[in-house]
Amino acid sequence: MSEWARENVPLLTALSSVAALAVVFGAVGGAIPSVLLPRASDAVLAAIPHFNAAVSATAIGTIVLGWRAIARGDVRRHRAFMLTSFGLFTAFLGAYLYRLIHVGTTEFPGPDVVYTYLYLPFLGIHILLAIACIPFVFYALLLAATRPYEELYHTRHAQVGFVAAVLWLISFAMGIGVYVMLYHAF
Numbered sequence: 001m002s003e004w005a006r007e008n009v010p011l012l013t014a015l016s017s018v019a020a021l022a023v024v025f026g027a028v029g030g031a032i033p034s035v036l037l038p039r040a041s042d043a044v045l046a047a048i049p050h051f052n053a054a055v056s057a058t059a060i061g062t063i064v065l066g067w068r069a070i071a072r073g074d075v076r077r078h079r080a081f082m083l084t085s086f087g088l089f090t091a092f093l094g095a096y097l098y099r100l101i102h103v104g105t106t107e108f109p110g111p112d113v114v115y116t117y118l119y120l121p122f123l124g125i126h127i128l129l130a131i132a133c134i135p136f137v138f139y140a141l142l143l144a145a146t147r148p149y150e151e152l153y154h155t156r157h158a159q160v161g162f163v164a165a166v167l168w169l170i171s172f173a174m175g176i177g178v179y180v181m182l183y184h185a186f
Contacts, residue, residue: 006146017135027097048099059088110186126174133167
């Protein structure tokens with residue numbers, strides 16, 4: 001990457017985070033009209049939550065493997081696993097937003113007491129962690145993209161990456177919990 005990008009990782013992180021969150025909130029808020037995207041079949045739309053649960057489980061695995069790789073000093077494998085994790089996150093988010101734009105939110109099928117005291121707090125924490133992890137993920141990725149790995153030891157990459165990985169892991173795991181409550185528990 002350019003020297004400008006190298007010197008402006010915080011700015012690029014902020015811009016990337018704002019752009020990503022604008023797309024998410026735009027989709028959630030109905031600001032992205034469904035006519036902008038071709039509509040898949042009902043079977044494909046119905047399969048997206050199951051696909052996303054599999055993507056989330058896979059992402060949990062790649063994050064853990066990436067963490068393990070860097071603990072063993074294997075930078076190449078760490079980079080590959082973390083980039084794969086980011087790709088999985090992007091695939092998940094794209095599929096989720098696509099379905100949201102075309103179908104809307106999924107109504108909770110369980111009892112009201114479970115909805116109020118378990119599902120909503122669980123979903124709220126999942127959403128907050130998913131939002132909170134975005135700038136950490138972008139910052140860690142942008143540091144890695146703008147420097148040779150030897151220089152990363154002189155940055156906050158390890159600390160920020162640790163926070164990103166923890167938030168990502170918890171968010172993906174809670175997302176699977178939301179999926180189970182929506183599609184299997186009730």
